[in-house]
Amino acid sequence: MRTIIEPFRIKMTEPIKMLDRGQRIEKLKSAHYNIFFLNAEDCCIDLLTDSGTGAMSTEQWAALMRGDESYAGSRSWKRFKAAVQEITGMKHVFPTHQGRAAESILAATRVKADHTVPNNSHFDTTRANIEYVGGLAVDLLCDRGLDIALEAPFKGDMDIERLEACIKETGADRIPFCMITVTNNTGGGQPVSMANIRETRSVLDKYDIPFVIDACRFAENAYFIHEREKGYRGKPLIDIAREMFSYADAATMSCKKDGLSNIGGFFVCNDDRWAEEFKNLLILREGFPTYGGLAGRDLEVIAVGLMEALDYDYQVYRHATVEYLGNKLLELGIPHVRPVGGHAVFLDSKAFLPHIPPLEYPGIGLVNALYIEGGVRAVELGSVMFGRKDAHGNSTPALLELVRLAFPRRVYTQSHFDYLAEVIEAVWRDRGEITGYRITQEPEFLRHFTCHFKPISSEL
Numbered sequence: 001m002r003t004i005i006e007p008f009r010i011k012m013t014e015p016i017k018m019l020d021r022g023q024r025i026e027k028l029k030s031a032h033y034n035i036f037f038l039n040a041e042d043c044c045i046d047l048l049t050d051s052g053t054g055a056m057s058t059e060q061w062a063a064l065m066r067g068d069e070s071y072a073g074s075r076s077w078k079r080f081k082a083a084v085q086e087i088t089g090m091k092h093v094f095p096t097h098q099g100r101a102a103e104s105i106l107a108a109t110r111v112k113a114d115h116t117v118p119n120n121s122h123f124d125t126t127r128a129n130i131e132y133v134g135g136l137a138v139d140l141l142c143d144r145g146l147d148i149a150l151e152a153p154f155k156g157d158m159d160i161e162r163l164e165a166c167i168k169e170t171g172a173d174r175i176p177f178c179m180i181t182v183t184n185n186t187g188g189g190q191p192v193s194m195a196n197i198r199e200t201r202s203v204l205d206k207y208d209i210p211f212v213i214d215a216c217r218f219a220e221n222a223y224f225i226h227e228r229e230k231g232y233r234g235k236p237l238i239d240i241a242r243e244m245f246s247y248a249d250a251a252t253m254s255c256k257k258d259g260l261s262n263i264g265g266f267f268v269c270n271d272d273r274w275a276e277e278f279k280n281l282l283i284l285r286e287g288f289p290t291y292g293g294l295a296g297r298d299l300e301v302i303a304v305g306l307m308e309a310l311d312y313d314y315q316v317y318r319h320a321t322v323e324y325l326g327n328k329l330l331e332l333g334i335p336h337v338r339p340v341g342g343h344a345v346f347l348d349s350k351a352f353l354p355h356i357p358p359l360e361y362p363g364i365g366l367v368n369a370l371y372i373e374g375g376v377r378a379v380e381l382g383s384v385m386f387g388r389k390d391a392h393g394n395s396t397p398a399l400l401e402l403v404r405l406a407f408p409r410r411v412y413t414q415s416h417f418d419y420l421a422e423v424i425e426a427v428w429r430d431r432g433e434i435t436g437y438r439i440t441q442e443p444e445f446l447r448h449f450t451c452h453f454k455p456i457s458s459e460l
């Protein structure tokens with residue numbers, strides 16, 4: 001059949017509240033024009049993130065009941081560890097309450113003040129955790145990844161030449177490890193090829209630098225490799241995932257993505273000393289190493305979810321939903337990152353709203369317009385999230401101004417996506433009326449979550 005259907009039936013439903021436009025404008029105003037302050041129930045289609053927002057399967061709900069809540073050495077921990085090791089092949093496994101907890105302990109135990117950590121593109125929490133301990137987080141994404149309109153199979157690849165140049169310039173002794181993020185969330189959810197992971201490994205081997213994979217979307221990346229890279233068609237996704245991890249020394253994971261879980265994360269590594277140091281801080285910050293800040297039932301849910309994420313039919317459907325919206329946008333000529341990513345469609349707010357300069361945050365203009373038009377909650381990945389500010393308060397804009405429409409896993413159906421496309425089309429039609437924003441209040445770190453905005457022309 002030509003039609004790709006959702007490979008599941010719906011057993012439980014959650015109502016969606018419908019507000020009118022006037023009500024949404026009021027809600028946005030009282031949220032200081034920052035969608036992070038909106039109540040979820042006031043969002044009709046919530047595409048803020050694909051993190052922890054997925055629907056669990058019947059097998060996961062059943063597994064939840066099996067949760068063994070013993071403090072140490074529970075049966076749930078054993079099942080969790082077995083699943084994580086089956087996929088990653090790593091010697092040491094540590095649960096954490098989220099991905100960022102794994103990053104934070106990794107940074108605290110390995111990164112010193114004069115250290116540099118390269119990545120294809122650091123995710124915001126990864127960058128913040130490295131910077132918090134005084135390290136420098138550098139992005140070395142290949143040029144293809146910055147070319148929004150370019151149709152290329154692996155735009156999340158690391159720029160190998162620049163990686164080697166960075167190592168030579170910095171000195172290998174000041175690089176505690178190098179990371180690769182699969183898929184590249186901040187750069188449009190673009191995949192990283194196996195060849196690139198392999199090449200990164202061989203460069204790092206030359207300088208004896210450990211390699212850490214940010215594995216949040218390892219299963220979606222494995223699917224992309226299966227579809228797009230020579231030699232992988234027909235291979236089980238778990239084998240592809242295993243090969244990816246086989247090149248790494250360690251990995252951080254947010255199970256809220258490809259763990260198909262609502263909470264959780266982990267850190268895995270092969271090195272005994274890394275593990276020992278990680279474990280000591282884990283006990284201080286998260287909990288005993290056999291639960292690491294999670295309930296036994298969470299460990300069960302993740303053990304099942306990690307395997308479900310590697311189900312081929314699930315990934316076919318998952319990618320079909322993203323492509324469905326991408327194709328509609330292509331037909332309408334609406335600028336977005338091509339090809340569409342694994343978990344999201346990224347609108348190009350620079351091209352969408354060329355009349356708004358970067359430091360008037362076109363991404364915020366677009367995000368807020370989507371909410372007003374249809375109650376759709378998206379998120380800015382641009383100068384608010386990634387812009388830099390020097391000691392004198394001067395701002396540098398981000399390289400890209402994107403708005404991410406992240407798709408929760410197994411949550412929305414095709415009619416939701418049809419509605420979404422209509423909302424985007426309406427905003428596109430009236431784009432000339434969208435104004436920029438200024439920040440009226442901001443914290444020092446991760447400002448996008450809590451800063452306040454004001455529209456520059458306050459017709460709203």
Ligand SMILES: *Cc1c(COP(=O)(O)O)cnc(C)c1O
Binds near residue numbers: 101181185256264
């Ligand atoms: C979500 C995410 C993280 C952080 O994980 P949390 O569970 O949200 O703490 C790190 N890296 C990437 C690429 C992510 O998408």
